[in-house]
Amino acid sequence: MSDKFDTKVETKGDSKEIARAFAEAKRKWQEDSENSKLKLNRKFTTVSMEEVNPLYTPEDTGGIEEVGPEYLKKLGFPGQYPYTRGVRPNMYRGRIWTMRQFSGFATPKETNRRYHYLLKAGQTGLSVAFDLPTLMGYDSDSPRSAGEVGVCGVAVDTLKDMEIIFDGIGLEKISTSMTINAPSSILLAMYCVVAEKQGVPLHKLTGTLQNDILKEYIAQKEWIYPPEPSLRLIADIMEFCTNNIPKYNTISISGYHIREAGATAAQELAFTLADGFCYVETGINAGLDVDDFAPRLSFFFNSHLDFFEEIAKYRAARRIWARRMKEKYGAKKELSLLMRFHTQTAGCSLTAKQPENNIIRTAYQALAGVLGGTQSLHTNSMDETLALPSEKAVTIALRTQQIISEETGVVNTIDPLAGSYYVEALTDRLEKQAEDYFDEIDRRGGVLKCIEEGFFQKEIADSAYHYQLEIDKGERIIVGVNGYVHEDEKLEIPILEIDESVARDQIAALNKVKEERDNDKVQRSLGELKKVIKTNDNHIPALLECVRCYATEEEIVNVMKSVFGEYVEPPII
Amino acid sequence: MEQKFRILLAKPGLDGHDRGIKVIAAALRDAGFEVIYTGLRQTPEQIVEAAIQEDVDAVGMSILSGAHMTLFPAVMKLLKEKGAEDILLFGGGIISEQDAKKLQEAGCGRIFGPGAPTQTVIEYLKDTLPGRRKRESIL
Incomplete structure (x- = not known):
């Protein structure tokens, strides 16, 4: 280019x-x-x-x-x-999107085994799912973690766990996406130290840190600290990565969860881009040059059921981002204008009834993502409304992408729906709706103010309720749920169960790390971290030290909580 | 006047998926129930305390994290300990039929799976709640 x-x-x-x-x-x-x-x-x-x-x-x-x-x-x-x-310029004729299945469950060892399986099956990137205690900054032995260890993703307490997860996987060869937000800098530090131990220089690392805290307050609700200190941590990450890991995407600005929480396509588009602009302003206010960090911002969208609306959404998103970055934020590098994005098919569109039908839903949604020009794609497994995906289900999901790429012919030509009256009109409409929301967000005092006042949350909850009412009234038919129902349906697909031994094994492993590490060194490194956090200095170097001596995630989070406090959401219904 | 039932809706555990519980809250409210929503990340102790303090007829819990086999029994046990087992405990989320059955056999109310129509929940509560609670304070 x-x-x-x-x-x-x-x-x-x-x-x-x-x-x-x-x-x-x-x-x-x-x-x-x-x-x-x-x-x-x-x-x-x-x-x-x-x-x-x-x-x-x-x-x-x-x-x-x-x-x-x-x-x-x-x-x-x-x-x-x-x-x-x-x-x-050449889109999929140059390179097929990255087939990146979000995955992680149980213990680090079990997850490592699944990664080797997926890589062998032809997957081209990794995407780590962490369990809820890890996402929320609790160790596996915390009373708050009871029943949740290794259930929604893999449990990570210390560097040791990350060493096991990536055992036998060369970090210079694979790009890794990590879905982690509130404690993102801690997991990033662990990833860096694993690379260090593998002898891989940081500048060779590629991948993405989700690190999008704004959508947590808006939709996904996995926060720890209040918004302002959270944004400071993000500014530190942007600065550290710009200087040390230049090929790493520092934020994956996510509409996925906003959509899953019930937003419409226009709301997903508008709120996600508004978050993106807020991060751009955060970087600029922290003294960074927009062209130094903007090229490493990436996006993450949902692909829902309405085929054409989704395609139009991606096209509108690229156009809005490029125009604003150029015209409003004065970006000069081409890379700063490019909206590169990951797509995941809509988990919330899947049904527990007749779960095999979810394969079809996912295939259409994946196709919309590809026709919309996605850079990477996760296809959901048919059993995800019931449990974590089984190996069989996850293989079919991956095969769905391979069929689109190899058999359907849609990759032969770029943006094949351009010029369609419908798709172009939809693209214009979505752009207009997003611009109207940007004006409203500005009128209300900006993104943080809108979060504080529950504006986004209320808009999304209202949309979710209306959607459900349409289904309940039969105005919208979901096959197998309120139409074409099987009486006495029996579940005929295998379900993956997480054994209770996972929590026991993980806690035992954590105790072993605590026994073997140098506890004085851990305390000193945590003390240093606290000092740095109280200043405006970048906290990542001090954090790397804590991680190297096997401080646990919760120990580090507690240090940060002691300085930043904790966020409490007002319950809005 | 028709009796207005009070429902406490709660999100225990660490999971932040509140789409379902908010939809249920709106649907129950529109169907004439009095709805109290705890907000996210309540411990079983906090939920039971709120249920007793608010003198509710039922507690509905939404869990999408997979921790239901820990959290439902914990709340049931506490309700019993506080002598409040006449408060109906029901719920929903990503919960397999097998697990739902186990919980119901252990004394829990209905567990609604993904895709359950709001009307089913409303009808269930209207059928189940009348005459269930011994409200000494009201009598």
């Missing part, structure tokens, strides 16, 4: 001018496409063995004159501002 992203568009020009601008943009796209180092070694033909072009434009139908200057202004070419048609 060249560093010139600003394709000049003469909107008032006559048809000759338009044709000239179009030809210029096309020439540049072709050049960028050819210069791209990424090339997929595949034939791009239909199943009937017909050649497929990498891109179709108005030229292939009625001609550019019919569309006028709007085409370049609103859509342009892939890899060109405003990136509606995709962030890279």
Whole structure:
């Protein structure tokens, strides 16, 4: 990609001018496409063995004159501002999205085994699911952890657990996404020290830290500290990573959970991007140059049931982000304008009834993500409304992505739905709805104020209730739930159960670490951390020390709580 | 006047998924129940204390984290210890039919799985609650 992203568009020009601008943009796209180092070694033909072009434009139908200057202004070419048609000039012809299944359960050893299995099955990136005590900053032996150890994800108490999770997996070769938010810097530090021990230099690490605390207050509700100190921790992470792990995505700004909590597509789009702008402002206010950190911000969206609306949502998201980053925040590097995102199919759309049907739902949702130009994708397993996925279910979910990539032909051409009257109108509508929400958020005093006042939470809860009412009244049919119901349905799929021995084993392992470590050193390192946290200095170096001497997550979190306090949400219904 | 039942809705454990419980809260409220919502991350002790203090007819717990086999029995036990077992304990979440059955056999009220219509919950409470609580204070 060249560093010139600003394709000049003469909107008032006559048809000759338009044709000239179009030809210029096309020439540049072709050049960028050819210069791209990424090339997929595949034939791009239909199943009937017909050649497929990498891109179709108005030229292939009625001609550019019919569309006028709007085409370049609103859509342009892939890899060109405003990136509606995709962030890279050759998209999947260069590289297929990363197939990244979110996974983790039970003990670190069990999770390590599942990772080796998934990598062998053709998965191309890792995504770590932590259990609730880890997400909330409690150790496995805390009374608050009773019944939750290793249940929703893998239990991590100390560096030891992370060493086991990544045993035999070279961190320089694999990109790892970690779904962790309130205590994100602690898990990042553990990951860095595992790399250190493997002899992998930090600058070679790739992956993503979710690290999106704003959506926790809005939707997912796994917070520890109040918003302001949480944002300071995030600013520290952005600074540390910019200087030391330049290829690592520091925040995955997440709409997924906002949607799962009941938001509409427009609310998911608007609230997620509003959070993104809030992080950009946090970085700028911390004294960072927007072009130093913005290229490492990435996004995470849901793919829900409404096929076209979802595709339009991704296209609108890219356009809004690029425009605001350029026009409002003055970003100059092209990478700062690119909205790269991960997609997960909608867990909340899956049903406990006739769970095999979830395979079909997930496949359509995955296809929407791909047609929307996602950079990586998680497909849910059919049994996720019942339990954590079994190996069989997770394999089918991965195969779903492989079928889309290898068999359907949708990767042959870029943004194939561009120019569809419906999809373009939907894209415009979603953009407008998002802009209206941005205005309202501004009027209400910004994102933090809206969180404090429960604005987002109330909007989402209202949408969730209306959606449920539609289903309950039969105005919306969910197959197998309120239509096409099987009487006396029997569950015929295997369910993964987490044994109670998991908690016992994990607590025993934690006790062993506590016996073997140098406790004086742990106390000293925690004392140092506390000192640093009270200043404005970056806390990551002190944190790395705590992690190296096997301080537990809860010990570290308690130090931070003692300085920052804890967040309490007012119960809003 | 028709008796207005009081329901305490609670989120125990560490899980923050509150979509379901908020939908239930709105549905019960619209169906004429008095609803009190505890907010997130309540311990079993806090829930039972609130139930007794608020003099509720039923406690509904929502758990999506998989910790239901620990948390439902803990609340049941505390209700019994405080002599408040006439308060109906029911719930919902990501709970398998097998686990739901076990809990119901141990004395818990209905456990609603994912996708249960709100109307089913409303009807269940309207069928089950009348005459259940011995409210000395009211009599």
